[in-house]
Amino acid sequence: MRIDHAPFCGVFPPKCQPPSDQQAGTHLKMSDQGLTNEAAAAACKAGNPITKDFMMQQTMLRVKDPVKSLDFYTRILGMTLLQKFDFPSMRFTLYFLGYEDKKEIPADVKERTAWTFSRRATIELTHNWGSETDDSQSYHNGNSDPRGFGHIGIAVPDVYAACKLFEENGVTFVKKPDDGKMKGLAFIQDPDGYWIEILSPNNMVSITS
CATH class of the missing domain: 3.30.720.110 (Signal recognition particle alu RNA binding heterodimer, srp9/1)
Structure with missing residues (x-):
């Protein structure tokens, strides 16, 4: 759900009612109204059969201080740390978190890795070593120009x-x-x-x- 632009009114008041597909007509551009339901459906194509078992597995966020981030995502949001991966030669660490029962985490490291990467909708926190003490270091959240994420x-x-x-x-x-x-x-x-x-x-x- 987006909240960054005024034209999106959430619960539409009378002056912000979107035109129906019939009312919109073909003369309106996407910049005027976005896609109609029919146009959105037409833009979507059936996936290749090989994609049948694809899934949304992770979203990666770069973090400045892993101590603060791990505390937030576990204590405040209630997630579980699924696994931690260190890459000393490249000086960064990955932390995978999600809403999983700690009791289900495999004890064997290799099994745990396969299990972690089979979970749905996990958060991958990436910490580049040393960023936590670099006062000039910060990350763009995508909600100010140039907008993206x-x-x-x-x-x-x-x-x-x-x-x-x-x-x-x-x-x-x-x-x-x-x-x-x-x-x-x-x-x-x-x-x-x-x-x-x-x-x-x-x-x-x-x-x-």
Whole structure:
């Protein structure tokens, strides 16, 4: 869910109702209205059969200080550290985290590696050694020019309860649940400033309707 541009109104007020596919006509460009439902469907093609077992496995974020980031993603967001990989010759470390039961992590290192890379929707935190003490080092979160990467999203049972926890722990908010037109949806920042959407699946029905 994006919140960076005014034309996206979340729950559309009368003046912000998108035109129907029939009303839009062929004379409107994508810059006027985005793709119609038909155009979006037409742009999507059936994948090659070989892609049947492909899956979304990881999103990588570069982090300045792994101590701060690991604390945030485990203690604040409740993730589990699945595995850590050190690359001394290239002076960086990878930390893989996700919502998995610690009891299911294999003890054998090779089995654990295969298991880690078979998990869905993990976060890969990349730490380049020494960045934590470099005052000039920071990472671009993609939400200011030049814009690119936007955010990751975390689904929670209760957005307000989650945000109460975040407030109690001094987490930085981009948007609190009752800010703006999209109620019950929040955005927070991790220690490096990356945006994280906090959403409730059921509430998204009303937000996107």
